[in-house]
Amino acid sequence: MSSHDHHANGVLPHDPEKATLEGRNKILGFWLFLGGETVLFGTLFSAFLALRHNVADGKTAQQLFELPLIALATFLLLTSSMTSVLAIQAMHRQKVKEMAIWLGITVLFGACFLGLEIYEFYHYVHEGHKFSTSAFSTSFYSLVGFHGAHVAFGICWITLLIAQLFRKGLTVVTAPKIYVASLYWHFIDVVWVFIFTVVYLMGKVG
Amino acid sequence: MDWLTTVDHKKIGILYLIAGGFFFLIGGLEALLIRWQLMGPEKDVVSAETFNSLLTMHGTTMIFLAAMPVIFALMNAIVPLQIGARDVAYPFVNAIGFWTFFFGGLLLNVAWIVGDVPAAGWTAYFPLAGPDFSGGKSMDFYAIGLQIAGIGTLVGGINFLVTIINMRAPGMSFMRMPMFTWSAFITSALILFAFPALAVGLVTMSFDRMFSGNFFVAANGGTGVLWEHIFWIFGHPEVYILILPAFGIISEVISTFSRKRLFGYSSMVFATALIGFLGFMVWAHHMFTTGLGPVANSLFSIATMLIAVPTGIKIFNWIFTMWGGQIRFTAANLFAIGFIPTFVMGGVTGVMLAAAPADFQYHDSYFVVAHFHYVIVGGLVLGLFSGVHYWWPKMFGVGLNEMLGKLTFWTFFIGFHLTFFVQHFLGLMGMPRRVFTYLEGLGWDTLNLVSSIGAFAMGVGTIIFIINIVYSLSQPRTAKGDHWEDGRTLEWSIPSPAPEYNFAQTPLVRGYDAFWKEKMAGNAEMTPAEPIGPIHMPSPSILPFFMSLGLFIAGFGFMYAENEFMNAALANLFSSYVVAGVGLLITFGSMFLRSVYDDAGFHIEEDEINKDRGIKA
Numbered sequence: 001m002s003s004h005d006h007h008a009n010g011v012l013p014h015d016p017e018k019a020t021l022e023g024r025n026k027i028l029g030f031w032l033f034l035g036g037e038t039v040l041f042g043t044l045f046s047a048f049l050a051l052r053h054n055v056a057d058g059k060t061a062q063q064l065f066e067l068p069l070i071a072l073a074t075f076l077l078l079t080s081s082m083t084s085v086l087a088i089q090a091m092h093r094q095k096v097k098e099m100a101i102w103l104g105i106t107v108l109f110g111a112c113f114l115g116l117e118i119y120e121f122y123h124y125v126h127e128g129h130k131f132s133t134s135a136f137s138t139s140f141y142s143l144v145g146f147h148g149a150h151v152a153f154g155i156c157w158i159t160l161l162i163a164q165l166f167r168k169g170l171t172v173v174t175a176p177k178i179y180v181a182s183l184y185w186h187f188i189d190v191v192w193v194f195i196f197t198v199v200y201l202m203g204k205v206g
Numbered sequence: 207m208d209w210l211t212t213v214d215h216k217k218i219g220i221l222y223l224i225a226g227g228f229f230f231l232i233g234g235l236e237a238l239l240i241r242w243q244l245m246g247p248e249k250d251v252v253s254a255e256t257f258n259s260l261l262t263m264h265g266t267t268m269i270f271l272a273a274m275p276v277i278f279a280l281m282n283a284i285v286p287l288q289i290g291a292r293d294v295a296y297p298f299v300n301a302i303g304f305w306t307f308f309f310g311g312l313l314l315n316v317a318w319i320v321g322d323v324p325a326a327g328w329t330a331y332f333p334l335a336g337p338d339f340s341g342g343k344s345m346d347f348y349a350i351g352l353q354i355a356g357i358g359t360l361v362g363g364i365n366f367l368v369t370i371i372n373m374r375a376p377g378m379s380f381m382r383m384p385m386f387t388w389s390a391f392i393t394s395a396l397i398l399f400a401f402p403a404l405a406v407g408l409v410t411m412s413f414d415r416m417f418s419g420n421f422f423v424a425a426n427g428g429t430g431v432l433w434e435h436i437f438w439i440f441g442h443p444e445v446y447i448l449i450l451p452a453f454g455i456i457s458e459v460i461s462t463f464s465r466k467r468l469f470g471y472s473s474m475v476f477a478t479a480l481i482g483f484l485g486f487m488v489w490a491h492h493m494f495t496t497g498l499g500p501v502a503n504s505l506f507s508i509a510t511m512l513i514a515v516p517t518g519i520k521i522f523n524w525i526f527t528m529w530g531g532q533i534r535f536t537a538a539n540l541f542a543i544g545f546i547p548t549f550v551m552g553g554v555t556g557v558m559l560a561a562a563p564a565d566f567q568y569h570d571s572y573f574v575v576a577h578f579h580y581v582i583v584g585g586l587v588l589g590l591f592s593g594v595h596y597w598w599p600k601m602f603g604v605g606l607n608e609m610l611g612k613l614t615f616w617t618f619f620i621g622f623h624l625t626f627f628v629q630h631f632l633g634l635m636g637m638p639r640r641v642f643t644y645l646e647g648l649g650w651d652t653l654n655l656v657s658s659i660g661a662f663a664m665g666v667g668t669i670i671f672i673i674n675i676v677y678s679l680s681q682p683r684t685a686k687g688d689h690w691e692d693g694r695t696l697e698w699s700i701p702s703p704a705p706e707y708n709f710a711q712t713p714l715v716r717g718y719d720a721f722w723k724e725k726m727a728g729n730a731e732m733t734p735a736e737p738i739g740p741i742h743m744p745s746p747s748i749l750p751f752f753m754s755l756g757l758f759i760a761g762f763g764f765m766y767a768e769n770e771f772m773n774a775a776l777a778n779l780f781s782s783y784v785v786a787g788v789g790l791l792i793t794f795g796s797m798f799l800r801s802v803y804d805d806a807g808f809h810i811e812e813d814e815i816n817k818d819r820g821i822k823a
């Protein structure tokens with residue numbers, strides 16, 4: 001089908017991610033997938049909201065959460081969303097190196113975020129806030145942990161894509177993959193904004 | 207080997223049909239055992255424990271491993287043909303969808319071999335499904351088996367959405383799409399928004415069972431009602447996921463065999479979309495008795511009753527389609543016509559159940575069992591039988607025998623009404639649902655006997671159907687492209703079975719019922735929208751098989767990680783998560799391979815296409 005139309009002459013079209021039907025399919029399908037992910041997180045949020053005051057014998061959110069740490073993590077993740085935008089802009093200017101650098105920085109910030117989260121969990125467990133302590137703790141670790149797992153997956157994925165970029169360069173095959181990965185990254189960012197508000201801010205307020 | 211690596215949506219459709227049919231037989235056997243046990247008072251065909259297992263596995267198998275896959279079989283086999291597409295959007299992902307469903311279903315049924323079978327009902331309410339009441343691995347098989355199978359359903363749904371949005375032939379606008387494709391579209395959208403909720407439900411269930419989580423443990427602040435909400439926010443849309451494709455099939459079959467355009471096409475589309483939307487608004491009608499309070503109960507009551515409006519529109523449209531048509535009573539059409547009154551009866555009892563105060567009486571009685579079988583079996587299963595008879599020649603290049611088909615219809619149809627009609631009365635007389643036996647003298651004996659006889663009649667109908675399949679496949683494959691001669695939609699414009707690339711030339715669609723329109727204009731074929739040329743095809747791949755196999759192994763690894771084993775080596779393998787790790791490694795390794803090696807595919811050349819069409823190159 002249209003997969004050969006473009007790179008035959010070696011010139012990359014302006015929007016390489018949307019140049020082929022395969023690419024367009026990938027992007028549309030990924031938007032739909034994110035719709036499903038929204039339901040997934042929505043369900044976890046609902047469970048958390050239903051259970052967040054049920055602490056049994058364990059600690060409450062007010063006793064546990066330390067906002068400065070969370071604020072730092074939030075800052076890192078939001079910034080990484082911006083660097084991924086810069087990567088896509090570099091892609092449209094066909095600056096492959098620049099693109100790889102911005103993606104690298106994105107991964108790096110994501111990894112720092114993840115590190116902070118692991119530290120946070122470790123710290124809570126030491127305070128006696130275990131997964132099995134209360135309905136609150138179970139739903140907290142599930143919701144935030146699911147998000148963390150998404151970040152971890154994103155880090156592996158984008159790293160793999162950077163490697164591909166070096167091996168195959170920017171083509172109508174790699175471009176949609178990178179575009180889609182950046183969509184994913186924004187999505188986890190948006191979810192985090194909700195977690196920050198619903199879990200941490202509301203938790204601190206009580 | 208061919209079948210393990212195929213990414214052709216028509217072959218995947220056949221795989222779905224075989225696997226779904228196989229699970230349908232298992233689920234049917236379970237049903238027959240249940241009905242044998244209940245045939246008379248105080249029978250002991252099976253023990254009470256086994257009965258619970260049979261009931262749970264019957265419901266779960268029928269819904270997830272029989273009904274859904276057969277729907278996917280028809281969607282795979284037909285939807286791309288109906289929209290004039292060469293392929294689905296993601297052939298590779300499509301194969302993953304099949305294999306995850308298959309291995310998930312296998313994992314669930316391995317429970318029978320291990321002898322630790324889920325027994326908390328297909329709804330898996332807590333605390334019944336929790337570790338206290340469902341010890342051992344039983345409900346872990348349920349949670350992990352369905353989790354793996356659910357992945358397949360979800361990616362399948364996305365695949366169809368993208369295929370239908372992006373890959374329609376020129377001229378095939380949304381309002382020219384055949385009704386079956388429309389129903390596949392809305393069903394896929396429902397899958398997209400319902401299955402993630404199930405996935406979360408199953409994860410929370412696993413967390414509670416395996417890692418001592420507290421989502422549903424009242425002592426630590428959890429609540430079982432939360433499970434009911436999560437389950438039914440998936441579960442109610444699920445019943446529409448099941449029934450909408452049947453609506454689509456009935457629309458195609460009735461209009462073909464009435465030789466008439468579907469009456470009220472645009473209102474049908476509108477009704478389908480509306481039903482899909484309302485499907486998400488009514489989940490709590492399964493929870494009237496949990497104490498939601500009068501306000502919530504009233505709202506959910508009214509929302510539920512509203513669904514009768516678009517459904518009624520559909521029923522009238524089907525009747526008006528037949529009105530004045532030249533009706534042919536083929537086997538496929540018998541199933542479709544039998545569907546209409548049967549489904550109406552199920553709908554009527556549905557509205558009865560939707561009245562919250564009345565539901566306090568019906569709840570968990572046999573009345574409910576009668577209701578949902580009228581909609582699922584009388585609706586969906588009759589619809590699927592109709593669709594399978596209708597599209598069989600397109601899928602296999604040979605028709606089913608009409609005589610045997612009609613025999614299947616009558617035995618199954620009569621058996622069905624015998625089985626489930628009397629259950630309404632059993633329910634009203636106080637017989638509870640999910641009860642493994644009952645005492646003599648309650649006045650339930652005769653009706654239960656009738657019900658069981660009916661169930662065996664349905665079994666006979668199914669056997670005749672299998673005979674028909676075997677017979678048909680032993681015949682020469684000579685079906686014409688337009689097998690029924692009254693075909694209206696694009697799939698009938700190409701040979702039966704469709705060639706690998708579907709359309710030698712993408713057709714130009716010039717109206718609703720595209721093929722019929724061309725025939726009326728005196729053309730024997732569709733007008734092509736492009737010159738003949740080489741066709742790009744995706745390469746087959748074994749990776750989808752291995753990805754799903756990996757998940758299967760990992761599922762086992764996680765389930766048995768905490769177990770005591772007699773054998774030290776086994777204990778080490780499982781408890782140090784080696785098995786789980788190997789499974790995940792296979793899955794992620796396959797994903798990695800896939801992402802590293804881009805599939806360039808291959809081309810089918812012009813002269814080969816011409817050879818297929820009987821033209822000398």
Ligand code: HEM
Nearest residue numbers: 237240261265268269273327328575582583639640641661
């Ligand atoms: C083929 C003939 C069938 C027969 C004879 C049959 C019979 C039964 C019986 C006797 C029960 C137990 C009712 C109770 O005591 O609570 C049952 C439950 C159920 N059946 Fe069927 N059934 C058939 C087909 C199907 C199909 C095709 C589906 C779905 C596509 C289905 C879905 C269910 C479900 C969801 C339950 C509920 C299980 C539960 O109570 O948890 N059945 N069936």
Ligand SMILES: [Cu+2]
Nearest residue numbers: 442489491492
């Ligand atoms: Cu419902």
